[in-house]
Amino acid sequence: MRNTRRRSLLRTAAVSALAGSVLLIPATAALADGSGPEPQPTQAEPAAAPTLTAKASVSHVRAWQELRITGKATGLKAGSKVTLQQKQHGVWKALPASTVTNKSGAYGLRAKLGLKGKNELRVASGATVSPVVTVTVS
Template sequence: MRNNRRSLLRTTAVSALVGSVLLIPATAALAAGSGPEPQPLPAQQAGVKPAAATLTVKASVSHVRAWQEFRITGKATGLKAGSKVTLQQKQRGAWKALPASTVTNTSGSYGLRVKLGIKGKNELRIASGATVSPVVAVTVN
């Protein structure tokens, strides 16, 4: 039992010693200023806030027959590549998400194939979180 305690005490003492030895040089180097200091990001250096995210949208047609396929394309800036974008349609004065979404590619571009069945002027936009595109209109005959 005594041998187990001595062994445990030695292990604990060695662990504490090793931990302090490893920490002292790193702390001393930082205190002496020999290591590189963290640099602020370029936007922080100039006191500039990052640009707000934006989305563009373009419909391949302005008029279409009911349920005829067309394309919606655009580009996202200020969003990470792979961000999800969803098509929204204005219905009875409120924006409703349609079952049409995709992700942006590495350059921020996206494209969707769309079919609409509501006849008349359809107001559409793209959304990604709180970021929304301008409205584009497609008339369905």
């Protein structure tokens, strides 16, 4: 009975020693000799840049005739304000036509243009702008 107890204690000691070495040695050995996989730094995926689209309901209108601009925002929070801009003498000017995006990012607004000829328009929300849409006014 004494030998059985002694063997049991030796087995427990051996298992404890091995368990400690299994938990500690590989981690320190991998760092010391460079073997084994190195931990990779975790990096968050870069967020996609916000985008806006814009489409005019018509390509030609009479002066002061109402038209609609519709589009969709991606990467912007729902409820973000979008404003219609017009290029005047080489400078983008905000028009008194704005709205907010809905929860899916869609928006729609109405505008009236008075400058005759080709009008370059875009929609902006902060630094995010849509591609240019051209509407001819006669």
